[in-house]
Amino acid sequence: MAASWPENPRLITTRITRLDGMAKASGKAKYPSDMRPEGTLFGVMLYSSLPHATVKSIDTSAAEKMPGVKAVVVIVKEGATLRYQGDDIAAVAAETEEQARDAVRAIKIVYEALPHAVTEAQAMAADAPVVVKGGNVKKGRASTTLEKGTETIDAAFAKAESVIEGTYSVPVITHVCLETHGLTAMWDGPDKIVAWASTQAVQGTANELAGRFQIPVSNVTVLTDVMGGGFGSKFGADIWGLTAAELSKKAGKPVKMFLDRIQEHLAGGNRPSATGKIKLGAKKDGTLVALAAETFGTGGVSRGAQFPLPYVYSIPNTTREHADVFVNGGNARAMRAPGHPEGCIIMEAAMDDLADKLGVDPLEMRIKNLAPKDFRTEIYLEEIAIGAELIGWKAKRKPRGKNGNGPIKTGYGMALHQWGGAGARDKQVTCTINPDGSVELRSATQDIGTGARTVLAIIAAEVLGLQPTDITSNIGNSTFVPGQASGGSTTTPSMAPPALNAVTQAMEAMFAKIAPAVGGAAADLSLKDGKLLVKGEAKMSWKDACRKLGMTSITETGKFTDGLSAGGVAGVQFVEVTVDIETGKVRLKKIVAVQDSGLIINRMAWDSQVSGGVIGGLNYGLFEERVMDPTTGQMLNADMELYKIAGASDMPEIIVHALDTPAMRARGVIGIGEPPTIGTAAAIGNAVTNAIGVRVTQWPMSPKNVLDALASASNQGKA
């Protein structure tokens, strides 16, 4: 019989410190970028300084002769086209990082510059240079849904009693992983590789390395004990990881290759921009009637920029036309809830603008338009009620521009979001119980910072009547049984079920084996507080019980079974801000995040995930923007100084509220990484607008964008 989650858990749902928390906080934990096996060489990439160019010639002869240089690899052929600043050309491995950088500078490249387009405006201009063959703008077919009896979208809008039109824009932002992309590669003989990789997918990375060098994947070991953030941008070895392994093969020594901060911004991935020209119509009472949307965005030189719209709400008549715009910029990669923050911003801004025009409470308007047959609707209703209470919506919120004396205005905003977060069904965990009482779990998943290692240990400890610190939770090794790649909030829902099954099976196997020796039938045995119980009575310690196994450990492999995890979450966030209308400065006062995610395994790590999501989201809301120079095609803020990210002093009070009810627990485990980052930036935009009485249409809510919106409204006589 498949295992089930305990009805009255002892550990699961409680707050438990991470097993590796102290090692991380004290600096003892070794990140992939800390790994320097004996003889390690430093790898440095040479990447394009131009946004668009043909490589006429590459001369590495001088570089190869430089002191300390052990290997040089040329990635592109002469005649190749470089399509963005940061595109890879060659790489050097040398004894020191400085030697490698000197050598990279000594590689002589003759470029033939080609005309470029690095912004959407440049790429969409009538006389734009060709970024990609087939056109810089790839327009999809309009997708239209009309309710029965309505012939056209115009006819639908004719039924609306109030209509708003607005254009809302979100810039390209980058992932800014604190640990940059990369790995350290070491060959063990001619056909075996060990790589310490900063990755969200140890097995995917191993497959990529094996494929590149035509060796069996069983000969490749990818290790990721801990890592410094991926957010969707670190699923493979990447060109620089493969190059590190190639340099290592050439030099016969390990090679450490991690991107510098500039290339991390340029080529390590980004979130597409999004602009939506929106027309939204409703009845007088706020019931939505129709949405017409023309949207576009850029995902770089070849990736799309799709995002969900309409978002969350049920609208009977919709039409949408989306265009992907290609620019000479690094490609987008999945970024924490791909598409959702953009869709949420555009939808929720339009919702608030329409509610304001109608003079209805935007909270009530949201409730009115929840999808009637969606299971999330009940969850939203519960979450909205809790969040409204926590922020003081009814008591404190005022209509637009009516809150505050002097230059400091107060505003409140909200946003709803949703996500899937269901697990994969083909992952496994092994559980070994040793005669010395030690317990080890293994799986080829990894901890990208979410506390995955601790989650598995909690499950084992729960079942075995032990403490999480009694469990060795061994992950981040590609040679273990298949584990989940950490994306889409799927790690915990994929890994918790096989973990529970593995541990339960191992316990049952142990009971069967030791029952005769402890004087009972297997069915009489149970575990509690570190003790073995026979017919409910404590007989011996866990360790003594394990000794009864004799010389042989027990190892069981658990698989996914139904009923332990689920998918589909809602979530609402509320924001309180003050805005100084003389300086355009937004101060976040309070953010309330009310979130469901089924059965929560570790409430401490869960709270931390939600807080972290909110912090990511407030950065999208207030600060982040990739700035490209139209003339040179360079990124102007490829650093962590002018690419702005909140520091401690920018943090508001963050209230995390878990919708942790019996009904939610009964759903099983659902992922939490993505959802809490979706709604924050949208709610901030709505709070700013509520404070100043003017819609700021361009994210982030910087002094420039706020003051420009106020000035523009003032020129039009609106404020």
Next chain:
Amino acid sequence: MRAFDYASPPTADLALKALAGGTDTVVMAGGTDLMNRMKDDVTSPGRVVHIAGIKTLAGIDAETIGAATTLATLVASKVIKDKYPALWQAASEVGAVQLRNMATVGGNLLQRPRCWYYRTGNGLLAMKDGKSLVRAGDNRYHSIFMTEGDALFVAPSSLAVALIALGAKATILGADGKERTVAIEELYSIPKAEGESELTVGKGEILTKVILPKTVGKSASYEAREKESYDWPLAIASAHVVLEGGKVKVARIVLGSVAPIPFRSEAAEASLIGKALTPETATAAAAAAVKSAKPLSGNAYKVKLAEVAVKRALLAAVGQIYWEV
């Protein structure tokens, strides 16, 4: 970063020798700016002369501040806080705690512009094919005053703004071993061609100290920025007023991060003379201060910020803070 010679002399005289002995030498105090420029290949000196270990250059003695005094030390000084609040406020908002622990007074005054065209290797004037990259590009952080010329970066020093408002001076140890004292504003000039510096302290010279006036009036600084944590001003203003019988007798009003040099607004100063300092007169002075602003394509918002910064610095100087809730 490229290889370089390094010297860490214990005295100023030895520092001068070390500076004279190398090619393309630079002085490093806290290194918070220089090291980043070196890592980014914007500055590649042949020799770095590190002066942080020269004891005579550090510390505060009455009105004299050693150039190698850290901003943390400056901010910890009660005298500075009470007597020269414009300076204290400007210093206390520089960077973040970690930076202020390393960064020095001299280094803050002589740091190079943060212009993102300069920092990405396009030169201080950022001209390409005879055209300004700044004018054609993203100039949200650039100058709004003196924008007729090619120098469109902004002078980055917050301390300079406050020190000029307070009427402070700087002492420079020349390559010949002789000291000279200049007004703080004389440390800066507007470069006319690529290759010229915006700093007047020459190669082989060391800024040794800053001297504040013994008697001062009321003063304050106000800085507008994007982030609360580590960030640069979008605009900063320092105001210094001497009141007599409730009327402004002397006013010095200086703006920062709005022009290629610290920008003193004589128009704003003149508008206040003989008047009481009130919200109305401060508002009028602020309007006068930005009358000559000529923003670029993407930074009109900074005119508003400069205006508000002047108004708030003036009102803060006389304790009329109306913008905090």
